Amino acid sequence: MSDSDKYRSNSNEVPDSSVPDVDEYRAAGQTVPNNLPLFLTSVWQCESTEQADAILDGAQSGFVYQRESHPNANQFAKACRTLHKAKHATVTSSGMAALSLAVLSQLEHGDHVVVCNRLYGRSIVLLGGELQRLGIQHSLVDSCDLQAVEDAMTDNTRLIVAETISNPILRIADIKALAEIAHSGDAQLLVDNTFATPIVCQPLELGADLVLESVSKFMNGHGDIMLGMLAGNHDDWERVESVNSTWGLASSPLECWLACRGVATLALRISRACESALTVAEYLTEHAAVERVVYPGLESHDDFQLAQRQFIQGSGHVVTIQMTGGRAAADQVMGSPALAFCPSLGDVTTTISHPLSTSHRGLSLEQQQQLGVNGATIRLSVGIEESDSILERLQMALER
Numbered sequence: 018m019s020d021s022d023k024y025r026s027n028s029n030e031v032p033d034s035s036v037p038d039v040d041e042y043r044a045a046g047q048t049v050p051n052n053l054p055l056f057l058t059s060v061w062q063c064e065s066t067e068q069a070d071a072i073l074d075g076a077q078s079g080f081v082y083q084r085e086s087h088p089n090a091n092q093f094a095k096a097c098r099t100l101h102k103a104k105h106a107t108v109t110s111s112g113m114a115a116l117s118l119a120v121l122s123q124l125e126h127g128d129h130v131v132v133c134n135r136l137y138g139r140s141i142v143l144l145g146g147e148l149q150r151l152g153i154q155h156s157l158v159d160s161c162d163l164q165a166v167e168d169a170m171t172d173n174t175r176l177i178v179a180e181t182i183s184n185p186i187l188r189i190a191d192i193k194a195l196a197e198i199a200h201s202g203d204a205q206l207l208v209d210n211t212f213a214t215p216i217v218c219q220p221l222e223l224g225a226d227l228v229l230e231s232v233s234k235f236m237n238g239h240g241d242i243m244l245g246m247l248a249g250n251h252d253d254w255e256r257v258e259s260v261n262s263t264w265g266l267a268s269s270p271l272e273c274w275l276a277c278r279g280v281a282t283l284a285l286r287i288s289r290a291c292e293s294a295l296t297v298a299e300y301l302t303e304h305a306a307v308e309r310v311v312y313p314g315l316e317s318h319d320d321f322q323l324a325q326r327q328f329i330q331g332s333g334h335v336v337t338i339q340m341t342g343g344r345a346a347a348d349q350v351m352g353s354p355a356l357a358f359c360p361s362l363g364d365v366t367t368t369i370s371h372p373l374s375t376s377h378r379g380l381s382l383e384q385q386q387q388l389g390v391n392g393a394t395i396r397l398s399v400g401i402e403e404s405d406s407i408l409e410r411l412q413m414a415l416e417r
């Protein structure tokens with residue numbers, strides 16, 4: 018029996034030698050758990066000094082201390098590798114920890130980063146503010162403007178950071194072109210694929226060097242955990258694993274166990290949500306209360322062709338609208354009991370958010386205008402309910 022058949026767990030991860038072995042269960046006359054159990058232990062007992070030495074050295078598989086590695090993280094990492102067709106994946110305690118892991122493992126003092134100005138707010142704070150403290154400079158540019166990205170490259174540029182689908186105007190990064198620009202210098206391309214998920218887009222396949230996801234969002238899809246992941250095809254991934262443990266970015270077993278259950282249904286969930294998102298976008302296009310609908314699956318979207326080229330299936334589960342009645346109309350919708358106002362995305366049910374008063378509140382008026390965010394902007398995270406039910410509740414909210 019191959020190791021991967023031992024547990025018919027969500028991702029068929031190979032349990033290492035210190036995980037109860039199927040043969041041991043059988044030898045004891047026991048039935049075998051069909052899923053990898055949750056290993057809530059911070060430390061493992063070592064049989065001998067030689068064994069501890071060999072495991073910590075990497076010469077023998079096994080576990081010693083949870084922050085270094087644990088079975089539930091390995092199982093989720095395996096699922097991520099499969100989803101992204103990646104050689105390596107490392108699980109982190111959050112999406113931000115995955116970004117920290119990328120920069121702390123890949124950059125050093127004196128390096129320069131080209132940062133897309135459409136990135137998740139905290140990512141800009143990290144790449145702009147925090148890295149500057151560590152002597153890593155950055156240029157903030159619109160990564161949809163490839164010439165601007167090229168112009169921002171310096172001899173010290175080691176990283177370009179972009180998002181597959183940006184928030185909230187859902188612009189699409191041209192991953193192939195950005196990878197070419199990065200590789201024409203001595204830089205790597207890091208793509209935050211959170212809004213797409215690996216079912217819709219696989220950045221590594223398009224030439225990106227590193228991909229990260231906030232698993233807290235649609236990847237897990239049940240709105241109950243914080244987790245992140247970083248994947249890539251580097252040869253020296255041991256360095257990434259080491260930084261993950263050294264800087265204390267590692268994941269907890271319960272979150273990984275839940276994330277494994279979440280991604281087991283990822284393909285089903287995202288295809289349902291993408292289908293409903295398109296239905297919702299088409300419905301809203303006809304609605305008088307809505308001035309403009311932004312969805313990469315609509316031909317009216319600026320990046321429709323690019324999305325068609327890069328996406329494997331669907332166009333994501335996020336739809337953004339501009340209300341005809343401005344801020345006052347948006348406030349009415351946000352206060353509606355028909356749809357939950359949640360400043361996040363990727364839950365089971367459809368939720369709405371108001372970027373101006375949440376994710377984009379810290380930006381200057383000029384920056385907000387640049388990104389197309391104002392008081393009338395509402396972002397919908399379409400869930401996996403029946404689409405009729407979503408449309409019904411949307412209608413109720415819009416009629417307020």
Ligand SMILES: *Cc1c(COP(=O)(O)O)cnc(C)c1O
Pocket residue numbers: 111112113114137140180209211212231232233234243244245
């Ligand atoms: C939420 C989010 C993050 C940060 O992830 P956390 O799990 O909240 O730390 C990063 N990028 C994008 C696009 C996100 O939506």
